[in-house]
Amino acid sequence: MQTIEVVVDALARQGNNNLSLTLVSADGSTLPAWQAGAHIDLHLAAGLIRQYSLTGDPQQRDSWLLCVKREEASRGGSRLVHEKLRPGQRLTASLPRSLFALRPARHTVLIAGGIGITPLLAMAEQLDASGQSFELHYYVRQRGDIAFRHRWQQGFRHGSVKLWCGCEGHSPRRALPPALQHPDGQRLYLCGPQGLMAHVQQQALHHGWSPEQVHSEAFAAVTALDGQDAGEGFTLILQASGRSFYVPPEKTIAVVLLENDIAIPLSCEMGICGACLTPVVSGLADHRDTVQSVAEKTCTSQQIALCCSRSRTSQLVIDL
Numbered sequence: 001m002q003t004i005e006v007v008v009d010a011l012a013r014q015g016n017n018n019l020s021l022t023l024v025s026a027d028g029s030t031l032p033a034w035q036a037g038a039h040i041d042l043h044l045a046a047g048l049i050r051q052y053s054l055t056g057d058p059q060q061r062d063s064w065l066l067c068v069k070r071e072e073a074s075r076g077g078s079r080l081v082h083e084k085l086r087p088g089q090r091l092t093a094s095l096p097r098s099l100f101a102l103r104p105a106r107h108t109v110l111i112a113g114g115i116g117i118t119p120l121l122a123m124a125e126q127l128d129a130s131g132q133s134f135e136l137h138y139y140v141r142q143r144g145d146i147a148f149r150h151r152w153q154q155g156f157r158h159g160s161v162k163l164w165c166g167c168e169g170h171s172p173r174r175a176l177p178p179a180l181q182h183p184d185g186q187r188l189y190l191c192g193p194q195g196l197m198a199h200v201q202q203q204a205l206h207h208g209w210s211p212e213q214v215h216s217e218a219f220a221a222v223t224a225l226d227g228q229d230a231g232e233g234f235t236l237i238l239q240a241s242g243r244s245f246y247v248p249p250e251k252t253i254a255v256v257l258l259e260n261d262i263a264i265p266l267s268c269e270m271g272i273c274g275a276c277l278t279p280v281v282s283g284l285a286d287h288r289d290t291v292q293s294v295a296e297k298t299c300t301s302q303q304i305a306l307c308c309s310r311s312r313t314s315q316l317v318i319d320l
């Protein structure tokens, strides 16, 4: 995977527990272009690679902006960013990868929870720059949690922003945007905690939205097999070579393939980045990733995340 060297140009507090990072290229050149919803892999230390959504204005090519929440249950990435990263530090980054891109719509509804605001702020900037109608709803626990406060105060020309504070009685369970009741011609993008996304998705489907109109991205990983029933073992068949492997309940497909010296692209290993998505030829995938939409997980030609998903059938043939 192609990478570039970047330098931490600035760090700034963005409300309680959030830190924004401004990255510039180490050689002073213009950074690769990206679309709203894209993310990069950031190599924070040896063996510590984390995925972060790019935020801010996608037209800004001199720097990239990220925002990282301090996670109490950090597996290392969030803690390192908050406690160790300093301006001037060099890091390696992947090129932007786009798995959560905007699609044409008469009107776009963006709903963010907490740090899930990062890709949706970029979407708001992109929609505003191209004169497309949108509304952005940003759910936080309390007003002190709001990131990019100055940006919201400026407002947008073609869209509106509404802040919802849980401590003022405006949690997603109590108050949802009225636009959810009118799906015609709209698209809905969600990013935030699993609970928020599941609730909004359920409400949207209840109000007549089709799964194809609803797009979501989780910022918190689902742990691959932890806490989930791994189910039965199954046989994995690689279409190109015809080789087959038994995937036991305690191992992922990715682990079995790597143990057999079969190279596969891996990045997050948590089902959130899409690097390992591979087409399914036959069999029924048991999807456990959060990178694909409901529509993608139920369409006729499916892909499977090798790092975390499994099989519902005793045999699964993949295009590898």
Ligand code: FES
Residues within 6 Å of the ligand: 265, 266, 267, 268, 269, 270, 271, 272, 273, 274, 275, 276, 277, 289, 291, 305, 306, 307, 308
């Ligand atoms: S490696 Fe990221 S989804 Fe599998």
